[in-house]
Amino acid sequence: MENFQNFKKKYLDFTPLARGGQKQVYKAESSKYGNVVVKLYFNVGDPRSEREIDIGLNKNFNNVPKIFETGYLEIEGEKTLYIVEQRVNGELLRAKIQRNDYLNLKEAVIFLEQGLTFIEQLEKENIVHRDIKPENIIVDNNGIVYFLDFGIARVLGQPSLTQTEAMFGPHTPGYAAPEQFNNLKSNIDSRTDLFSIGVVTYECITERVIIPFAKELEMRWKCFREQRL
CATH class of the missing domain: 3.30.200.20 (Phosphorylase Kinase; domain 1)
Structure with a gap:
């Protein structure tokens, strides 16, 4: 070695x-x-x-x-x-957002088309990425979008690596679909990634971050903390 x-x-x-x-x-x-x-x-x-x-x-x-x-x-x-x-010669999407370099509608359509093509490829392999967010996306110097980090990816049909009784599934708050953060394993499929790419695209167009189901997340996190104390 x-x-x-x-x-x-x-x-x-x-x-x-x-x-x-x-x-x-x-x-x-x-x-x-x-x-x-x-x-x-x-x-x-x-x-x-x-x-x-x-x-x-x-x-x-x-x-x-x-x-x-x-x-x-x-x-x-x-x-x-x-x-x-x-190594992709480009920039993390998060860095572009922080620099206020947002997408116009034409750029957003091109970005979304690439994201949907990627998710379609994942679906054919029974893979759900589960962590599509600006920190895991690089846009290269030619506008090609690359998706990073399969660290919490789910391979459908293979044993789950998340405890069934866990209150939350692995996720990034704000970008995860409800079935993902609620750890509803049987409901997770390519639609979970479609939810995330939609949230990211919205953020890139509107210059605003949205937190879907924020109140539900807050309540569930509060219950989780109370159970741990």
Whole structure:
């Protein structure tokens, strides 16, 4: 198993980009693959990480960055899963929104068409992304939309990774359909992603963030906290 320090020597401009949860992301230049991101998954054996990588490796989605390589590295004596992935030359949709760079109606239609095509491809593979939001969308320099992070994706027909008795399903408040945050597993399908892409498109056009079912979310979160105390 290769040491992380030796692994980095294969790349130019190996620079940290972000860290969240159990994942560290770097940007780098590869003589073999070009501009890439390298992702380190510190929780080896985590089924969600393994599912995310399996989807990226084995499904040929047009609007998802390609995975070039995956394997294990030794970091401070620990076995760590890594992937080398295509780096999209563009900008996160969230950054565009924060810069007040909103979409006109023509741009919104083009954006939505790409989102619907992506969801159609997912549906054919029985996959629900479940985390479509501006933070997980990159628009490249040619206006092509890429969708990131299958960390909480659901593969219909495979065992669920969420406890059935959980009050909430994995979700991002404001972008998740009601069947998702209510953990109604049997009701989750491609319509769940259609809900999310609709919310994102609305935000990009109106310059406003809406929180669907905000009162219900607030009440359920209050009940959850009271049960925990």
